[in-house]
Amino acid sequence: MNTNVLPIAGLPGIARAARQSVRLFIAVPMLMLGLASGSAQAQFENRMAINCTNPSPQQIQPWTVTNPLTSSTAIGTILMERRFALETAFAFGPTAPLLVHELVTGAHWATGFGPPVGADGLAPTNIDGIGFKWEALSSDGVVRTLRKEADPLAVEKMNVLYEPSGMGNGATIASYKQYLVLTKDPNALPAGEIKVTNIAGGLQVKIYAVDFLKSVGVSLGSTFQVPTLGGGCRQSITYDSTGLVSIGGGPPPPIPNKCDVVANQIIPVDLGSIPIDRFKGLNDTSPPKHFEIALSNCAVNAKPTISFRDKATPPNADKTVLRLSAPGGQSLAQGFGIIMTREDGSRERISYGDPGAARKYEMTLDKAGRTAKLPLSAQYIRTGSDAEVKAGYAGGSAEFTFTFP
Known part of the structure; x- marks a missing residue:
């Protein structure tokens, strides 16, 4: 499992520290105890x-x-x-x-x-x-x-x-x-x-x-x-x-089929500066910004999936909307969020959740090129009433994790 960061902002993306899960295997050597001295023998x-x-x-x-x-x-x-x-x-x-x-x-x-x-x-x-x-x-x-x-x-x-x-x-x-x-x-x-x-x-x-x-x-x-x-x-x-x-138990588990994963990967997505009057009513969105998450050198039987987590604290109550955030000194926009949508034909909105509980999205594997991709788009979405809407910095950050069944 590898965890990476996806900053999304109206201004240049804010780089956040990436987190990577590491498994540490510690082998404990066995000692053959012998005699310490001739007198003991x-x-x-x-x-x-x-x-x-x-x-x-x-x-x-x-x-x-x-x-x-x-x-x-x-x-x-x-x-x-x-x-x-x-x-x-x-x-x-x-x-x-x-x-x-x-x-x-x-x-x-x-x-x-x-x-x-x-x-x-x-x-x-x-x-x-x-x-x-x-x-x-x-x-x-x-x-x-x-x-x-x-x-x-x-x-x-x-x-x-x-x-x-x-x-x-x-x-x-x-x-x-x-x-x-x-x-x-x-x-x-x-x-x-x-x-x-x-x-x-x-x-x-x-x-x-x-x-x-x-x-x-x-x-x-x-x-x-x-x-x-x-x-x-x-x-x-x-x-x-x-x-x-099978000594001491059953045979080995299946050998995991994986792809090359770049540790601490950051994919910036710039949604641009959108006039506030472009959003006439609730759930109005900005033009989609297309991008993709890709992995290379995938094994022939690899079936990678991706899950996402909103890095804002606390996250939005609507699991499909990223909560906005702004760097220190910047005025935060109000009444808006960010949505991501799958561009593989389903047009499904991405849902966010804690690691282990978040929904997993299958990537499309190109067996000829040994690449796996998940095409996406990101947009601003209006979530507030006229009284709640306010212009300002509109950034967001999603953490994404690869798993290989």
Whole structure:
């Protein structure tokens, strides 16, 4: 949603401060708490991790728009993303004071299923032109992209240390991010709602939790083979083409189709100086002044709308008439207002209201030129009796807000 100002006046328009709505997304990093010192470590016992459970989603953040989709959005742009963690619980095995174990979390696109996954980790989705990417946010500060490999990639690990006076169970957490990425010209995307519901062709991601002797030397960022022998954890879970985008809830919302919006846009409309005797009776109007509000580089499926708010305080009781205002030192005209009318054939008068409650007016989208327009006209209108009418400065200001369903 972007908010702009439309000053309308009999003299040059008065520039008012524009207001823009901003959404601030704050990501809270997860911390992997370790041991602070060797002296603290002495109270722990080396154990094996056994009886691992399937990972459960934790700290799930909703899909959010990273970059708007317009006709000028570059291929490779991240459109939406979300962050979450997968927690795997386990039990502690028997005491093994001379053998240090570690629990390794691994992940990869499984081979042998579906179409290729690109070298950049992008997998095709049900929407031709939108790719899906999965990254692991490892505790060593390295971001690791999941790729289609024969063996899992080690993305997280922890020492299996048991504190005798504590609980008999433990847990390991791995943090991840998923992305929806534009992979083709935005003007070639399919018509209609753009909503990713599944990954194409039966592709799968597998997540592992495997107990290793620390001496094996599995390092973060390396691939490993899951051992077939031993009593430790060898847990795995497979996310199929639908489950990949639905971890912890439903699939992503539709990708918003937008246009380029100039922040703090001001469109001055000068209605000129009109003699007061031009208005013979109630509701008489001045000649219309034509103008338009336009947006460029609209996505093929964009459906922008505009709502308007009278910036005067208090606004006019008649929601279709702007209240007049004047700068300091200027005498304000009395018995008049300003109306705006749609010039797209309906000749409907624009209604003003508070944000969220005001009526929304659809813009006309030129798909060939990727522009959206709302043609309008503005006029003075007489609203007072003969005794109420008085000449003076006749300014007004309307705030307009774009929304993209």
